[in-house]
Amino acid sequence: MIRVLIVDDHAIVRRGIRDIIADEPDMTVVAEAADGPEALAQAQCCEWDVCLLDLAMPGMHGTDVLARLRRECPGKPVLIVSMHSEAEYGPRLLRAGAAGYLPKETAPELLVTAIRQVAAGARYVSPTLAAVLEAKKRKIAAGRRPLHAALSERETQVLRHIATGRGLSDISSLMGLSPKTVSTYRYRLLVKMRMKSNAELTRYAVENKLI
Structure with missing residues (x-):
């Protein structure tokens, strides 16, 4: 039997959750609380397996209650049930130790x-x-990818040639491209890699073992 502790400051919400759980043969509500301090008191005096916790409550925010429950009742899962945006709050609360996050409009x-x-x-x-x-x-x-990961094969070739000290005309001859095209590739390199000179490109190529 899964013993559930419901924490929400709205009696009608607690009643709705209690009615949903009452229809399940493997679950039972063992306690309810309308605010943070009451939740912490119930958590200490009752035997429970899962806590359903609201966020916006008077006196003590649900995130503070979560932190206390994690500290005082380690290993017991806390499932957040809130009206707040799942995309905005969900990741942060999972990182804080919540076992899950459900919007209040979730289907029973x-x-x-x-x-x-x-x-x-x-x-x-x-x-x-x-x-x-x-x-x-x-x-x-993506933020951890090296800068040169965004370069095309041609741009990478130009970067290597620049880093070995070759000038525009030499690169043009080696790659079979016009000087203007090579110059365009160099400009793209500087923009993509957020650099301002051949010296910076060369230093980057050496440090990242591209030559």
């Missing part, structure tokens, strides 16, 4: 699924939140 069956999932020791991440997390991961990965 998804709430039940999330409770079972976090009670089993997993995190609950909705498809919407998963997409947000993946986009953030890709953005971070």
Whole structure:
């Protein structure tokens, strides 16, 4: 039996969640709280497996309650159920230790699924939140890519030639391109790599073992 602690300052919301859980044979509500201090008191005196926690409550914000529960009840999952934007708040609260994040407009069956999932020791991440997390991961990965990863093959060739000290006419002859075309490639290099001179390009090429 999954024992649930409901923390929300709106009685009608607590009632709605309680009614949803009452229909599930493997779940029961063991306690309710209308604010942070009451939630912490209930968490200490009751045996519970999953806490459903609102964010916006009087006196003590849900993020502070989450931090206290993580410290005082380690290993017990806290599932955030909030009216706030999933994309905006979800990633931050997962990093803070929440087991999952659900908007209050979530369908009852998804709430039940999330409770079972976090009670089993997993995190609950909705498809919407998963997409947000993946986009953030890709953005971070892109920021860590070396500058030359964005260069075309031709631009990389020009960079190597510049770094070896070759002049415009030599590069033109070696690559079979007009001086004007080579000059255009050099300009693109400087823009893409946010540099101002051949010396900077050369230093970068040496440091990144491109020559």
